[in-house]
Amino acid sequence: DVKVTQSSRYLVKRTGEKVFLECVQDMDHENMFWYRQDPGLGLRLIYFSYDVKMKEKGDIPEGYSVSREKKERFSLILESASTNQTSMYLCASSWSGSYNEQFFGPGTRLTVL
Amino acid sequence: AQSVTQPDIHITVSEGASLELRCNYSYGATPYLFWYVQSPGQGLQLLLKYFSGDTLVQGIKGFEAEFKRSQSSFNLRKPSVHWSDAAEYFCAVGGGGADGLTFGKGTHLIIQP
Numbered sequence: 001d002v003k004v005t006q007s008s009r010y011l012v013k014r015t016g017e018k019v020f021l022e023c024v025q026d027m028d029h030e031n032m033f034w035y036r037q038d039p040g041l042g043l044r045l046i047y048f049s050y051d052v053k054m055k056e057k058g059d060i061p062e063g064y065s066v067s068r069e070k071k072e073r074f075s076l077i078l079e080s081a082s083t084n085q086t087s088m089y090l091c092a093s094s095w096s097g098s099y100n101e102q103f104f105g106p107g108t109r110l111t112v113l
Numbered sequence: 114a115q116s117v118t119q120p121d122i123h124i125t126v127s128e129g130a131s132l133e134l135r136c137n138y139s140y141g142a143t144p145y146l147f148w149y150v151q152s153p154g155q156g157l158q159l160l161l162k163y164f165s166g167d168t169l170v171q172g173i174k175g176f177e178a179e180f181k182r183s184q185s186s187f188n189l190r191k192p193s194v195h196w197s198d199a200a201e202y203f204c205a206v207g208g209g210g211a212d213g214l215t216f217g218k219g220t221h222l223i224i225q226p
Contacts, residue, residue, distance in 0.1 A: 004156070033213045035213070035216075040122075040218060041218060042203065042216045042217055042218035042219050043157075043203065043214075043216040044216075045213035045214075045215075048213045058213055090156060090157070092157075092213075099145045099162075099164040099207065101147065101159045101162055102157075102159075102213075102214060103159075104149075104156035104157040104158070105156050106154075106155060106156045107155075107156050
């Protein structure tokens with residue numbers, strides 16, 4: 001079974017803190033993605049990566065950065081957390097080619113106070 | 114730009130009744146279409162996908178969906194719902210390359226006993 005794991009299920013941070021969300025996949029997938037999920041807005045793509053050290057902006061990259069130093073690991077970084085970044089963050093991975101399904105992690109619910 | 118519309122935010126169905134969840138997409142070329150389900154507190158799980166061939170696709174948990182190009186639709190159906198089907202359902206469209214999926218805003222399914 002494909003497994004995508006996220007470092008925390010719940011996280012509480014303070015405004016201005018630097019926040020790292022980690023995602024690891026065990027299927028040697030080329031593609032990895034970060035989404036945020038908000039009620040009434042569905043899932044929105046923040047960043048994706050199609051190879052190590054490669055990244056592309058998604059629909060809502062402002063306030064976020066990413067890092068992919070190893071193929072299996074994709075990190076989402078909030079340089080200075082703000083209250084409007086309180087959300088559910090979902091990581092996903094897939095083989096190359098968008099006809100391939102994406103496999104999702106369980107999500108990290110981040111609260112910024 | 115591609116987009117997905119799920120017109121129903123909430124749907125309530127009696128246990129044992131049939132179900133249809135609507136999905137309309139906008140995409141310039143032949144789309145890759147997906148239905149995902151999200152149980153409370155969980156990540157997303159793929160129910161089924163379409164990218165070519167037979168326009169009626171079968172998925173897991175007894176779900177099926179029909180691709181209708183003329184109507185730009187990919188509606189999800191199940192002949193008889195179970196209480197465990199209560200969840201959030203997302204339709205998504207993907208295109209060429211390694212881009213992330215574009216998701217609809219989701220339909221919340223409530224099952225009445």
